[in-house]
Amino acid sequence: MANNDKRIGEALAVAACGLLGAAAPSASRAAEPGSGWDVDTAFLFYGESDGRVKDASVSALAIRDYGDERKLSLDMTLDTLTGASPNGAIASDLPQTFTSPSGRSTYTTPAGEIPLDSSFHDTRVALNASWSQPFARLYSVDAGLGFSSEIDYQHLGLNAGITRDFNQRNTTASFSVAYGFDTVKPVGGVPAPFAAMGDAVGEDDEGNASGQAGSNQDKKVLDVLAGFSQVLGRHSVLRVNYSYSDSSGYLTDPYKVLTVVDPVTGEPVLRTPPPGVEGPGGIYLFEHRPDSRRRQGLYTELRQDFSGNVLQLGYRYSTDDWGIDSHTLEGRLRFPLGESGYLEPHLRYYTQTAASFYRYSLANGAPLPEFASADARLADMDAYTVGVKYGHQTPQGNEWSARLEYYEQTAKAPAETLIGNQPGTVQMPDFSAVILQFSYHFKL
Amino acid sequence: MTGKQALLILIAGSSLAGCANLGVKPWEREVLARDDMQLDAQPLDTAIDDHIYFSKEGTSGGRGFGGGGCGCN
Numbered sequence: 001m002a003n004n005d006k007r008i009g010e011a012l013a014v015a016a017c018g019l020l021g022a023a024a025p026s027a028s029r030a031a032e033p034g035s036g037w038d039v040d041t042a043f044l045f046y047g048e049s050d051g052r053v054k055d056a057s058v059s060a061l062a063i064r065d066y067g068d069e070r071k072l073s074l075d076m077t078l079d080t081l082t083g084a085s086p087n088g089a090i091a092s093d094l095p096q097t098f099t100s101p102s103g104r105s106t107y108t109t110p111a112g113e114i115p116l117d118s119s120f121h122d123t124r125v126a127l128n129a130s131w132s133q134p135f136a137r138l139y140s141v142d143a144g145l146g147f148s149s150e151i152d153y154q155h156l157g158l159n160a161g162i163t164r165d166f167n168q169r170n171t172t173a174s175f176s177v178a179y180g181f182d183t184v185k186p187v188g189g190v191p192a193p194f195a196a197m198g199d200a201v202g203e204d205d206e207g208n209a210s211g212q213a214g215s216n217q218d219k220k221v222l223d224v225l226a227g228f229s230q231v232l233g234r235h236s237v238l239r240v241n242y243s244y245s246d247s248s249g250y251l252t253d254p255y256k257v258l259t260v261v262d263p264v265t266g267e268p269v270l271r272t273p274p275p276g277v278e279g280p281g282g283i284y285l286f287e288h289r290p291d292s293r294r295r296q297g298l299y300t301e302l303r304q305d306f307s308g309n310v311l312q313l314g315y316r317y318s319t320d321d322w323g324i325d326s327h328t329l330e331g332r333l334r335f336p337l338g339e340s341g342y343l344e345p346h347l348r349y350y351t352q353t354a355a356s357f358y359r360y361s362l363a364n365g366a367p368l369p370e371f372a373s374a375d376a377r378l379a380d381m382d383a384y385t386v387g388v389k390y391g392h393q394t395p396q397g398n399e400w401s402a403r404l405e406y407y408e409q410t411a412k413a414p415a416e417t418l419i420g421n422q423p424g425t426v427q428m429p430d431f432s433a434v435i436l437q438f439s440y441h442f443k444l
Numbered sequence: 445m446t447g448k449q450a451l452l453i454l455i456a457g458s459s460l461a462g463c464a465n466l467g468v469k470p471w472e473r474e475v476l477a478r479d480d481m482q483l484d485a486q487p488l489d490t491a492i493d494d495h496i497y498f499s500k501e502g503t504s505g506g507r508g509f510g511g512g513g514c515g516c517n
Binding site: 040041042044046057059061075077124126148150153155157159167168169170171176178223225229230231232233234235237239241243245295297298299301303305310314316318320324326328334342350352355377378381383389403407409433435437439 | 466467468469470473474475476478480481483487489491492495497500501503505506507508509514
């Protein structure tokens with residue numbers, strides 16, 4: 001009977017922990033002390049449908065264990081992005097011409113198609129370094145810094161955290177803070193809020209003809225993460241993270257516009273550029289987002305071993321003061337295949353509500369809202385990912401793996417954002433993408 | 445404090461109290477010590493995924509600080 005009571009108690013505790021548990025940013029794949037460097041490398045190809053964004057990237061993560069849980073971690077990523085990206089304008093029955101972000105040329109979207117800006121290309125380099133070490137009995141501290149650079153964006157970040165073990169190291173609590181200082185330097189300058197897209201100015205002139213708000217803007221992001229992880233038994237471990245993020249500064253996408261439409265037909269209002277000048281054939285206003293955003297999130301992850309098969313289940317809830325609430329559900333099941341391989345299918349589902357200032361377009365003649373964006377990433381959205389990973393251990397203890405994933409995203413403009421005859425003719429820039437990654441893990 | 449927040453704190457508190465009874469002895473960690481049972485077993489995959497979803501969706505983060513530092517959103 002006493003035994004039964006204990007079991008019931010344990011079951012209740014598991015259930016309670018299931019509601020809320022814990023997380024520690026421990027350097028994974030614990031390197032053997034004194035064994036030198038533990039290196040993860042990856043090549044990634046990410047490609048979207050219909051000639052949209054493509055990203056080829058290489059990454060490396062190296063962890064050096066100096067013994068006594070003192071660890072240095074270095075990582076580097078190099079991305080090359082090409083392809084076309086939606087500019088925020090709506091599709092029309094007529095071809096549409098736009099001025100490119102540089103302000104030096106124009107591009108034309110065929111009738112019936114979602115306008116894409118094909119001048120989208122970028123190279124990104126990101127470097128991060130962090131150090132972790134014990135601080136006192138049961139405590140460890142970590143600190144890191146990061147840097148990334150793109151043609152039009154720079155990021156500088158600092159982070160620090162403290163972790164404490166409890167309960168014979170079955171429970172871990174952690175608290176981390178990160179601060180990011182970013183600079184946005186849009187090609188063609190920073191457009192003024194709701195400035196109309198200007199005419200092309202030719203190859204010799206500088207900048208975009210639209211209203212300018214300088215050549216660069218700042219953005220600051222403060223992130224706080226409180227985590228708990230809990231060993232539930234010999235075969236399972238749970239973590240729960242609470243996260244808080246406060247962004248301030250320039251949070252607008254400098255390349256996205258909104259289409260000004262006829263309030264009755266919902267079709268773009270037409271415009272004729274001055275004689276001898278190339279320019280937009282409609283009225284397109286640069287978007288304007290609030291200059292602050294506060295987000296809170298709850299993330300839960302469970303790892304459960306079933307005789308050598310490992311199930312990983314994750315759920316994330318996020319809410320912010322822009323009105324975007326999201327739920328993410330994710331699952332992976334890793335099972336051994338052959339002598340030294342494993343197969344890991346993966347499923348992910350994501351859903352979000354639209355930002356309160358999301359607009360499909362703007363009505364001509366109506367007063368401008370305080371904020372507006374037609375970025376589909378701020379609309380109602382559902383997305384799912386299906387993938388599989390295969391990994392193989394070499395006799396030397398190294399591991400190579402390959403994973404292939406398929407991602408599909410469907411956005412929806414909330415009905416109240418539609419104007420005139422738009423209901424029924426709405427086209428959103430939905431897309432699918434393929435993620436292909438090869439990885440190699442080795443020791444140096 | 446809203447009722448929602450109070451409930452959250454209550455659940456958090458009771459969960460942590462419940463957790464004190466959980467766990468294993470040091471010699472029972474054979475499975476938990478395996479690479480594939482670590483909460484961050486595949487840090488590079490996680491970082492890559494966070495970065496992709498950060499650029500394509502309206503919310504990001506939660507698992508760690510990954511994904512940020514990019515003009516793609």
